[in-house]
Amino acid sequence: MNNKVSFNNWLTDLNAEQPFVIAGPCSAETPEQVLEIAHAIKGNVSVFRAGIWKPRTRPGGFEGVGAIGLKWLQQVKKETGMLLAIEVATAEHVRLALEYDIDVLWIGARTTVNPFAVQEIADALQNTHKVVLIKNPVNPDLSLWIGGVERLQNAGIKKLGLVHRGFSTYEKTNYRNVPEWQIAIDIKEKFPHIPLICDPSHITGNRNKVEEVAQQALDLHFDGLMIETHTHPDEAWSDAAQQVTPEQLLDIMGRLQIRDVNQ
Numbered sequence: 137m138n139n140k141v142s143f144n145n146w147l148t149d150l151n152a153e154q155p156f157v158i159a160g161p162c163s164a165e166t167p168e169q170v171l172e173i174a175h176a177i178k179g180n181v182s183v184f185r186a187g188i189w190k191p192r193t194r195p196g197g198f199e200g201v202g203a204i205g206l207k208w209l210q211q212v213k214k215e216t217g218m219l220l221a222i223e224v225a226t227a228e229h230v231r232l233a234l235e236y237d238i239d240v241l242w243i244g245a246r247t248t249v250n251p252f253a254v255q256e257i258a259d260a261l262q263n264t265h266k267v268v269l270i271k272n273p274v275n276p277d278l279s280l281w282i283g284g285v286e287r288l289q290n291a292g293i294k295k296l297g298l299v300h301r302g303f304s305t306y307e308k309t310n311y312r313n314v315p316e317w318q319i320a321i322d323i324k325e326k327f328p329h330i331p332l333i334c335d336p337s338h339i340t341g342n343r344n345k346v347e348e349v350a351q352q353a354l355d356l357h358f359d360g361l362m363i364e365t366h367t368h369p370d371e372a373w374s375d376a377a378q379q380v381t382p383e384q385l386l387d388i389m390g391r392l393q394i395r396d397v398n399q
């Protein structure tokens with residue numbers, strides 16, 4: 137997994153390898169935790185992710201450390217040189233993310249379902265040069281995902297990316313969120329120039345299945361991966377079962393294959 141290719145989009149500016157990898161913990165927990173994880177993956181990963189605002193389906197879970205985490209992430213960038221990615225769910229999150237020079241902002245699945253929320257974020261980001269990723273909505277609704285992209289495009293945002301993180305279902309399945317790969321294929325067809333990134337962590341909900349889904353995504357010519365990574369995954373404050381260790385991440389990246397890239 138080490139062949140450099142030229143992407144004709146913002147990935148070119150990042151000088152990203154193919155596939156482009158974003159990794160880091162589900163949530164920022166402490167200053168020491170983000171630094172430890174970042175130092176363990178720097179050099180192998182383009183962008184460091186860590187959620188500081190965590191919209192949870194039900195109350196009572198860990199909802200993120202909040203704005204204080206921005207200072208910790210600045211330190212991550214200072215010490216490792218990695219680019220930073222966080223989730224934004226409100227205009228105020230966007231304002232703070234821009235103030236702290238966060239490089240990549242992503243809109244989470246629970247926000248993409250709400251057109252007013254996406255519009256508020258798009259307005260706050262108007263004409264930004266930052267990279268903005270939009271995850272699919274939690275439900276398998278292609279139009280809602282397309283609508284979110286259009287709202288961001290209409291706000292003059294040029295560096296867009298799509299993140300496929302699977303879809304909720306009431307059925308019992310092998311995965312936390314079913315991939316419904318056809319929806320990802322269809323959105324790529326609609327927006328062929330927007331990079332498509334797979335999040336196998338939230339699809340599987342299980343660290344032992346992350347690699348198989350990541351490989352399926354690469355076989356479908358996805359441009360990148362977002363993989364939750366934690367130095368002590370079992371003790372993580374959110375999404376413990378799906379986070380891999382930095383060692384596991386590097387093993388997975390070493391085994392992933394880019395097949396039939398020209399087809």
Ligand code: PEP
Nearest residue numbers: 162244245246271301338
């Ligand atoms: C996350 O990335 O940690 C997250 C909450 O993801 P999603 O919006 O895909 O559920």
Ligand code: MN
Nearest residue numbers: 162364374375
């Ligand atoms: Mn998570």
